[in-house]
Amino acid sequence: MENPELNGTASIPGGLTQGSAAPTPLLEVRGLTKSFFGIPVLEDAHLTLHRGQVHGLVGENGAGKSTLMKVLAGVYQPDAGTVLLDGREVRFSHPTKAHEAGLSSVFQEFNLLPDRTVAENIYLGREPRRGVLVNKSLMNGKTAELLQSLGITAIRPTAQVRSLTVAEQQVVEIAKAVSYDARIVSMDEPTAALAGAEVELLYQIVSRLRDRGTGILYVSHRLRELFDLCDVITVLKDGRVVSTGPASELDDARLVRLMVGRPIWAFFPDKLPRTDSDAEGTNAEGAVVSAKPILELQGAGNGQLDGISFSVQPGEIVGLAGLQGSGRTELLHAIFGAAPFNRGTMKVEGREVLPKTPREGVRARMALITEDRKAEGLSLNQSILNNALTVIRSVFPRRTGAVQTEIPGVFSSLEVVARDLDQEVQYLSGGNQQKVVLAKWLAIRPRLVLLDEPTRGIDVGAKVAVYRLMRTLAAEGKAILMASSELPEVIGMSDRILVMRDGRLAGELPAGTSEEAVLQLGTGARTAPGGGT
């Protein structure tokens, strides 16, 4: 509704290429099958991509999207099936072969060297030479041209990748993919790490590529993006294609139903009645009347934050919105003591606490679920059980035994899918990994739960499980502060929404506000949101 790019999609139709008398498709995948250790992850997958088309690929985690992309990129070899490029059969034994054929991929993980320059990264392995020496000026010149052709002028070819923002790094990654004279670019969740205006930048690049006639395969969990950008959407479920067709014939509800194969549900579970004993302070509606707040901040700040004042009541879910870099993560880290405040006051359940280390944060019964679970949340090559006991063991060692006996119950209530508790965490899906992180923190019986991007990169089913858990925790009288770049999630789950901008709180919005209102506050477009409820 608020998206101008919707019109863009409509005016450059995928239908055009489809309508014309069946030209040879740019890419055709037939009967692609791939299993790992005898477990099929892709079965008889088919897909057709035409020039100048954006083809969305959706499905829950483990549906086979990433596998399909990696087969196309030459990272995996298919067990059966054919890939036709311009009607000719191809088989890529190595990623380089795919590049040479004009098929480039942007994977989920960042594939850049942070200590090298933009140009060195883009032309890595293909540095232009004069004689035996690398021709740096030509390399930088070509990089500048390439970025310009994508409409990017703010990135210098000689800048170190480390000095760029996450969004700019993503742009460099795409530029690298395009630089192989790619006729097909596949992108695996290119916006997973982006927020707000940065997503616009990506939209812009995608439409430029499409206008040039490049075929684009676009994997995303964000449904809105799929409808904004894609001409055709293919839905994968359990390794099979369950639907493929024009995006215009689909809507959110149908798409979700196809992905999960279950009837449409209330995406965000309803609030639960309070179950804890000291809920006397709440009225019949569950609204807090006079309970002592669990978290209270007064003029708190540090190098990245300033003038932060707000409170969170027991049983309340407070959403923390704002653009990338607005200070959401920094605020959670400051409260927890990972990057502490150096001024202002903070009270936890009425007691003044200013944790200087995460350990002090844990002692104050706070839990921080970080946004990067692989780097900060889990020891990937350790067992599920060891991961679940990490915090309790180190901070409250005497309670470890008691907690250990509860773990199996916690896992079954969280519906963790795993062989057994000794399985290494690295072999779990993203959603199950996130549940292990949650279990690890629930073990300390936190009063305040700080969640940073709690559903990033996990499938719909796991998302709903996380949402249900949040409702349960709130019903038990815990306070929840959730930072997220997914506005529907913030709006759907929060009792109140705090919007951050440039390290300060830009304002507060009530439950059920509009995405526009949050964005306006977050970007500072208008101080008083015109359409804000």
Place this chain on the structure above:
Amino acid sequence: MKQRGSFIERLSSTQIVYLVALLTLIVGAVLVGSIGRNFFSQGNISSILTGTSVLGFIAIGQTLVILAGSLDLSVPYVTSLASLVAAGVMANNPGNVLPGVVLTLGAAAVIGLANGLIVARLNVHGFIATLGMGLIISGFLATNFKGSFGQTPLSFRLIGATGLGPVPISTIIMLACAGLAMLLLHRTRMGHHLYAVGGDISVARTSGIRVDLPVITAHVICSLLAGMAGLLLASRLGVGSPTVGSQGGYDLLSIAAVVLGGTLLAGGKGTITGTLGGVLIFAMLDNIMSVMQINPFLKDVVRGVVIVVAVAVYARRRTVTRPERFSAKASAESPAAEPARAERP
């Protein structure tokens, strides 16, 4: 405090190394002057520069290996072996200088190739692969050579003894090697790929780089340069010695010089220029402490402190990556007591 921190943060690690070198120079000049000697006398400068060349050769090679994400602990033994091969083949015959040099470097290159292949093809970490190689060579040396061996002819010994003014020929050769190494790193594909492999091997691989090649090349060059150091020592001593390398402690000292020079031990980031700065600092420290006749134990203490402090400074710089948005008293300007301005309708 804060001011100084941000000043250091603005400097590159190479600039810091040379700043520390300058500081060492000043402190050295004052200390040496205080006992009535001249730090800047031609003889002393020549002595410092001589001190840079052996470690310099080895540290340049070590830089390449570390940048590629590996490590070479076999260098001192390669150096000893090289000195023996050179002195043995030359056998005080001026006509044998060229074959001596060629054979020495050939032997060193073969060891480097073996190291490289073990690391790149068998996926043994450089630490272990070269530790094993070092043990093998040292065992060979200990059983076959009881003392010095062979002799180098006068013409060859002159290389280690002459200089242009206060600058020894050996230092000039070392600097020329450094120049070549820089050219390799910054202006050839091999150099770019070496950084890439050390930075993130899977990124390098998916970019179509044959990831074995830079690692093997770095190991071969490193051993060649350790061989050069052995040649230089044979030239200076006039004989080959089975312990000249290990006595110098060049394995750990070269790694220390590289790290002091700002190169990441994990690979992927660093410069030859920085390494040369690290070598210079060690050479000056050695010189100052020799002139001051400081107890050898204290020498190692000073070296140890310098290394640890330098790396601690770099580590600190790496963690502080984002500039501060608000100063400590920023809240004074903003209405701290006012709660988040509610925008409710």
